[in-house]
Amino acid sequence: MARSIELAFDVLEAIASSKRPLSQGQICTQLGVAKSSLSGTMKFLRERGYVQAVTDGGLQIGSRVLDLSHAYLAEQNLAKIGSEILVEVVDGIRESATLAILDDDRALVVAQKSCRQPLAYTMMIGTRPHLHASASGKILLAFSPIRDVLLSNLSLEKVASQTLQDAEKLRDDLDNVIRLGFAVSDNEALDGVLAIAVPVNVNGEIIAALSVAGPDFRLGRTRRETVVDELKKSAKKIAVAVGG
Numbered sequence: 001m002a003r004s005i006e007l008a009f010d011v012l013e014a015i016a017s018s019k020r021p022l023s024q025g026q027i028c029t030q031l032g033v034a035k036s037s038l039s040g041t042m043k044f045l046r047e048r049g050y051v052q053a054v055t056d057g058g059l060q061i062g063s064r065v066l067d068l069s070h071a072y073l074a075e076q077n078l079a080k081i082g083s084e085i086l087v088e089v090v091d092g093i094r095e096s097a098t099l100a101i102l103d104d105d106r107a108l109v110v111a112q113k114s115c116r117q118p119l120a121y122t123m124m125i126g127t128r129p130h131l132h133a134s135a136s137g138k139i140l141l142a143f144s145p146i147r148d149v150l151l152s153n154l155s156l157e158k159v160a161s162q163t164l165q166d167a168e169k170l171r172d173d174l175d176n177v178i179r180l181g182f183a184v185s186d187n188e189a190l191d192g193v194l195a196i197a198v199p200v201n202v203n204g205e206i207i208a209a210l211s212v213a214g215p216d217f218r219l220g221r222t223r224r225e226t227v228v229d230e231l232k233k234s235a236k237k238i239a240v241a242v243g244g
Contacts, residue, residue: 008045011031011038012051093212096112121215192216194215196231202243
């Protein structure tokens with residue numbers, strides 16, 4: 001399996017580095033492999049759209065690779081824009097802030113900004129919070145078009161004292177997230193920490209979750225309405241910048 005994956009990447013790199021389409025024979029010669037050992041890999045790459053044939057029988061990079069590159073660039077753009085706006089969020093709310101996207105069965109932090117409070121909670125870029133326990137995760141799960149599929153495959157692991165482990169209670173919580181337009185994780189992802197998140201909506205698609213987190217005694221109910229309002233304003237700025 002490992003050799004097959006390595007061979008597939010070798011093929012893509014060979015085609016991508018060539019100034020003109022390559023025949024399968026040319027690819028074999030360049031990689032030093034027999035045609036018989038490459039046939040299965042080529043069939044897979046063509047069927048999945050990573051490689052496509054041109055009129056003279058040569059092969060070039062397929063549209064699926066372009067889709068992935070566009071997705072990568074879009075994520076990088078989101079992270080850059082998000083990083084700039086997170087500075088405003090932290091200055092206004094005075095708690096650490098993150099921007100996260102859906103990544104399989106977890107959230108993925110793509111931008112973050114720490115606050116200067118003596119007691120703060122910070123998630124680093126690359127952190128993958130649980131969907132059922134984190135505020136960002138609940139946003140991404142609640143608004144996902146494949147929510148039911150994700151829920152059916154989630155392991156509702158207990159990661160803090162108040163983590164929701166009952167599927168029906170989690171569904172009710174997600175329904176409230178959609179109704180209210182924000183999510184709260186109160187001692188559910190980490191004891192002593194409360195997080196609030198809102199969706200980033202670009203043309204009707206929830207592309208990310210914007211959140212702040214801090215000690216539960218600083219982010220109690222008395223601040224919730226103000227924090228949610230600030231987050232929604234910032235989420236709209238991100239959406240306009242990304243979608244515009």
